[in-house]
Amino acid sequence: MRRGVVSSEQFTGWAFVTPAAVIIGLFGAAPIVWSLVMSFQENNLLSPSTPFVGTANYRKLAHDPVVAQAIQHTLVYTVLFVPGTMAVGLFLAVAMNRKIRFISLYRTAAYATIAISTISEAIVFLWLFDPSYGVVNYFLSWFGVPPQQFLNSPSQALYVIVIMTIWGWTGFAVVIYLAALQGVPQHLTEAAAIDGAGPWQAFRRVTLPLLSPATLFLAVWLTINALQLFDEVYLSTQGGPLNATTVLVYYLYTQAFQQFNFGYASAIAYFLFVVIIVITVIQFRVGRRFTYYRS
């Protein structure tokens, strides 16, 4: 009798999740498996002939100079973008975590960066950083800096993309940090003040450790997104000039949809997948030692 109830409850549960599970399986899991198969094929999706080539795509990846460049660009970008976004986000969140006039306005303004579509963001930054007409070069000229080429310069373009995406993600980091800051109990900071801690010490020794779960979350989340950078590159430089902003996902895209090398593109995707897993696991392992969870 009792067993019957349990299994009918189980049945109801399964009935509820089945439609979602089928859709996820069909449109999520199946392509993932299929692209793994494709990464061992020579496949252009056009002709029906898709010969298995073993690990040839993965071996090609190891010897492709553009892949080496793309890995380098992706890593440089990630190393700058993730801490940059977190620092800017934390600074703004702390600045806005107080009762001042128009605070809602400031908070909305900070969050607006995430509501603005990437294409508008890219167009604005194209003009800001235009070598001839851009405001940035105009400001730099006040300090006697000669006009920079920015997106026309292979040595600067990636850094412009870093600035562009930090701006775009700031709203996200602010919201996470602001929520975490609201969870910091006032009595702890007050106790620290009574014990003789200055504002900086209280922030450094009390607030910052209490923010560590948010910091870990942001580090993992931003890193995963940084390794998958695509939109801003596609919209502003298309990987140029001279491959200077070609990151892994953008290169994957050109291989798949411009050169019709779907097998090779799948191999790049799986390589990136493994890289992301490894980095995420490391982040969680290392992060656990520095993260303080209040129970």
Next chain:
Amino acid sequence: MAAFSKAYLAGLLAVLTGAAVLAGCGTDSTSSGGGGGAQTIQIWEGYTAAEAKAFSHLVSEYEAQHPGQKVSPLFVNNDNTLQKVLTAVRGGSPPDIAYLYGSWAPNVAQIPQVANLTQVVQRPGVNWNDFWTGERAVATVNGKVIGIPAVVDNLAVVYNKTLFAKAGLQPPGPDWTWQEFMADAKKLTNPAIKQFGTAYVTPGTEDTVWHWEPLLWEAGGQLLTPDNKKAAFDSAAGLASLNTLRTMAVTDKSMYLDPSDSTYSNLFNSGKIGMLVTGPWDLSAFPNVKYGVQVMPAYPGTSGGHQTISGPDNWVIFNNSPARVAAAEQFLLWLTAPAQVKYWAVQTGNLPSRQSVGDSAAVTQQMNAALPGVGAFIANLANVKQARPQISQYPKISTILGNMVVSVLLGKSQPQAALTAAAQQVDQALAAG
């Protein structure tokens, strides 16, 4: 950017695709009767605004003239059509007709479901040779016709008349040379007011490459050997063409370099750029400028003369059943017949895809009245003497050439060194097959 909205969109897309798949199954089972009777054909196109209006007018006219025939258009962004077609082909339900970029043609020809139109275009009344040379070249892969021309365009020089007058320059004439173009560009450049003589798009994509290819041809050069087996652009002509670009971009600094492919048209419309090498699609973006249109300059002393490049696109038919292929052929031949081509050109400002329509003074006059300068682009179609190589390796070659041109424009390579390096890479790409 917004990760949440992306995930949400992906989910929404999945659900919608599911619905579309189900819907697709439905239509398949009902319309598979075939056999000369009523047919519904599905057509994927990327028309918006005036084009969308004119297209739906043509479709309803066709349906009225051909009882029993139904045409069901579906809007697809042209950039994504091939991706979607590939998915649909794999799923067994491709559209009957799709609008596909000409640069995809050699790869599209590999899809087994693509209908062979070689015999179709030779039918009486089609008058295949009435389509421009450049169009027919792009619709044909290894002697097999895989598409009917859907659009044709070309590159010419659009110049700002006011800036020319201010600089005390004569407007360019039909016999002008690249020497004159460079000299004009230099005189039109004024760093104090941030005014440039000309502009070039430098994302390194095919857009970068096809602006350079006519220079190579005009200088008397060729991209590849006639058998398409080796690079042929590492030549005196190749060097002349890259030197022209280098002089303006590096030496004279008379060329605005646009890495995004999107800012140059705003700058021209703001009177900041004197001359642009561009196509008829840009003209409507220049309402604030009094502009003129002239053919591309020539290199005197070469056999090349004045040339240009055309980027035609194709209507491609996919085989869902013999009856639906027949219905699709019937619709396309009607759509691209002179009367409809004329209507389309006058309504939308697209260049006429047939020479007989382009030669009509009345059509040119009507089009020029709507959009000044279009007539010059129609006349310039006669200067389309060559096409890009119709080979499946072209996308790979294009990437190499894009980097070559950009490296010269940015002053990172000398023209000869860039040519040598690119030719070597192209040879490798061609040998790899």
